[in-house]
Amino acid sequence: MIAARVEALHKHKLDGFTCGDGDLDDWLHRKAKPMGGDGLNRTHLWIEDQTDQIIGYFALAPCFAENEIGQSYPSILLAKLALHQDLRGNKPRLGPLLIAAAFETALRGADLVGGRFLAVDAMTQKNVDFYLGMDFEVVQEPKADDEPTRLLIKLSTLRKSFQA
Amino acid sequence: MDQKHYKQLLDVTFHVQKSTIDKVLGKSDHPVPALQRLVQDYKATRSAAH
Numbered sequence: 001m002i003a004a005r006v007e008a009l010h011k012h013k014l015d016g017f018t019c020g021d022g023d024l025d026d027w028l029h030r031k032a033k034p035m036g037g038d039g040l041n042r043t044h045l046w047i048e049d050q051t052d053q054i055i056g057y058f059a060l061a062p063c064f065a066e067n068e069i070g071q072s073y074p075s076i077l078l079a080k081l082a083l084h085q086d087l088r089g090n091k092p093r094l095g096p097l098l099i100a101a102a103f104e105t106a107l108r109g110a111d112l113v114g115g116r117f118l119a120v121d122a123m124t125q126k127n128v129d130f131y132l133g134m135d136f137e138v139v140q141e142p143k144a145d146d147e148p149t150r151l152l153i154k155l156s157t158l159r160k161s162f163q164a
Numbered sequence: 165m166d167q168k169h170y171k172q173l174l175d176v177t178f179h180v181q182k183s184t185i186d187k188v189l190g191k192s193d194h195p196v197p198a199l200q201r202l203v204q205d206y207k208a209t210r211s212a213a214h
Binding site: 001002003004005061062063064065066067068069071072073092096097099100101103104116117119133134135137139140150152153154156157158159160161162163164 | 185
């Protein structure tokens with residue numbers, strides 16, 4: 001079992017990280033800092049204690065879920081998430097643990113500023129099923145093959161599971 | 165960088181059917197067993213510093 005911690009982006013050199021997906025690597029290497037600086041989102045690093053290396057990252061962004069009669073609910077979007085490519089397929093599986101780290105960080109944000117829902121985007125049916133198993137609800141189906149399925153859960157439900 | 169990566173982050177408002185939002189809001193806040201198991205596994209990985 002690894003021991004790891006979540007840290008802010010600015011404390012680390014990002015060049016050595018690769019998850020194997022060019023877009024997600026490019027995001028971390030070139031976009032995360034400026035977009036975070038503009039206040040559009042915040043990227044967090046998952047750092048292994050033993051090596052002090054980046055083993056994953058995730059980005060959270062403020063958003064609003066709005067219905068057709070204009071009711072708007074402040075929410076948090078888990079916008080990016082990537083695990084180092086060398087750790088894929090490890091046992092225990094680290095991807096879900098990274099997702100849990102993102103959940104916990106989202107809850108900390110919601111504790112400070114509020115928020116009704118956590119939104120996630122799933123690119124594969126396997127990922128959709130993963131979130132459905134944790135009581136997320138599909139709220140947007142993809143309109144094209146390269147679009148994600150968006151799912152929601154109440155932050156209060158998430159909090160209960162962390163407190164239990 | 166795929167433009168969709170930007171669109172995802174710049175479209176801060178997304179639209180959901182009222183009936184769907186109401187369904188999510190109507191769920192009870194009982195701990196979710198699968199989520200609890202995930203949280204337990206995750207807490208075991210957290211640094212002692214936490």
